[in-house]
Amino acid sequence: MPDHFQVEHQDGGCRARTGRLTTPHGEIQTPIFMPVGTNASVKAMRPEDLTDAGAQIILANTYHLYLRPGHRLVEELGGLHRFMSWDRPILTDSGGFQVYSLTELRKITEEGVKFRSHIDGSMHLLTPELSIKVQEALGADIIMCFDECPPADAGREYVERSLAMTTRWAQRSKDAHTRRDQLLFGIVQGGRFSDLRQRSLQELQGIGFDGYALGGLSVGEEKPVMHEVMDACSDLLPADYPRYIMGIGTPEDLVEAVWRGYDMFDCVMPTRNARNGMLFTSQGRVNIKRKQYEQDQGPLDPACSCYVCRNYSRAYLRHLFRSGEILASMLNTHHNIAWYLSLMGRIREAIRQDQFEAFRKEFYHQQHTTAE
Numbered sequence: 001m002p003d004h005f006q007v008e009h010q011d012g013g014c015r016a017r018t019g020r021l022t023t024p025h026g027e028i029q030t031p032i033f034m035p036v037g038t039n040a041s042v043k044a045m046r047p048e049d050l051t052d053a054g055a056q057i058i059l060a061n062t063y064h065l066y067l068r069p070g071h072r073l074v075e076e077l078g079g080l081h082r083f084m085s086w087d088r089p090i091l092t093d094s095g096g097f098q099v100y101s102l103t104e105l106r107k108i109t110e111e112g113v114k115f116r117s118h119i120d121g122s123m124h125l126l127t128p129e130l131s132i133k134v135q136e137a138l139g140a141d142i143i144m145c146f147d148e149c150p151p152a153d154a155g156r157e158y159v160e161r162s163l164a165m166t167t168r169w170a171q172r173s174k175d176a177h178t179r180r181d182q183l184l185f186g187i188v189q190g191g192r193f194s195d196l197r198q199r200s201l202q203e204l205q206g207i208g209f210d211g212y213a214l215g216g217l218s219v220g221e222e223k224p225v226m227h228e229v230m231d232a233c234s235d236l237l238p239a240d241y242p243r244y245i246m247g248i249g250t251p252e253d254l255v256e257a258v259w260r261g262y263d264m265f266d267c268v269m270p271t272r273n274a275r276n277g278m279l280f281t282s283q284g285r286v287n288i289k290r291k292q293y294e295q296d297q298g299p300l301d302p303a304c305s306c307y308v309c310r311n312y313s314r315a316y317l318r319h320l321f322r323s324g325e326i327l328a329s330m331l332n333t334h335h336n337i338a339w340y341l342s343l344m345g346r347i348r349e350a351i352r353q354d355q356f357e358a359f360r361k362e363f364y365h366q367q368h369t370t371a372e
């Protein structure tokens with residue numbers, strides 16, 4: 001059992017479990033959802049709103065912060081926690097995925113990824129060594145290996161070659177990691193091929209990491225494919241280490257992943273959807289711009305105890321959104337994050353009561369019998 005992670009309770013009826021992850025900036029209760037703060041900010045939320053909404057850890061991004069304002073500047077100013085006045089844990093992604101998804105001009109070589117900045121067009125080379133150096137300069141509590149996420153439709157041949165390079169990059173990431181107080185997680189690749197996933201996992205365990213993430217998912221593959229990969233890896237991932245699935249997901253995805261034994265999740269969905277007026281509630285999704293809410297004096301979600309549901313009507317939230325008020329993004333984001341985090345709290349409680357199987361059935365039913 002590693003000293004930074006303890007499984008606290010294993011649900012008696014399924015693979016779901018609760019755990020405690022210890023980092024330099026504090027402890028994290030798992031399963032946990034991690035709000036995404038790409039440019040050192042969870043868009044439209046202040047740190048005190050985040051803690052008020054129950055956030056234990058947030059994500060930031062190597063790619064964005066390396067390009068702007070630069071990791072050396074953040075380091076000189078005291079690191080990311082001081083820079084953004086967030087004193088709880090931070091996890092940084094290694095940047096490879098963002099280069100792939102954000103830049104047109106990019107070239108992947110053994111050395112690393114050459115790309116043109118989406119900000120000012122300058123050329124850069126991101127390598128495993130530089131990625132680790134940036135994450136160490138930012139001072140994150142959990143950092144990620146530099147990996148390659150193959151396209152969802154990549155053939156077996158490509159995925160096999162890509163996975164071998166991701167393993168070599170993982171070794172280089174670990175060799176470049178000097179700050180032992182930070183936790184370093186490996187990222188399992190291998191596409192939709194269970195045997196390649198197993199190979200990736202075995203190779204990463206041979207190198208040895210503080211936690212293991214599933215990469216290469218939620219990139220457009222069919223749901224059954226995603227679930228199949230989750231199932232295949234769930235039995236192979238070391239049970240006493242944290243398991244993180246990157247980019248997951250919808251509330252249903254979270255419940256399904258917890259049921260399969262995963263612990264940590266991140267997704268831009270609650271924050272991005274909020275800014276588009278798509279709000280999550282106990283009765284399913286509410287598209288707040290719809291006319292049907294024009295005179296609705298009720299709270300967004302009667303079952304939610306967040307600041308927004310205690311103080312505002314759906315009619316008001318609809319008005320703010322249609323008027324393009326900045327407050328619309330603030331209130332919608334606050335609710336979606338609070339709702340996601342309260343869902344994770346209810347999940348942890350159900351696991352502790354050995355009731356997660358029942359919770360999963362009831363949750364699916366509630367989300368899909370909306371009177372919408």
Ligand SMILES: Nc1nc2c(CCNCC3CCCC3)c3[nH]c(NCCc4ccccc4)nc3cc2c(=O)[nH]1
Binds near residue numbers: 036095097149
């Ligand atoms: N290193 C790495 N990162 C991945 C990520 C980024 C995770 N969020 C990082 C945060 C750090 C800050 C920015 C993000 C992924 N995100 C997704 N899907 C998101 C899908 C999605 C996109 C938009 C809306 C909803 C879902 N798949 C991912 C796969 C990988 C991967 O293999 N390797």
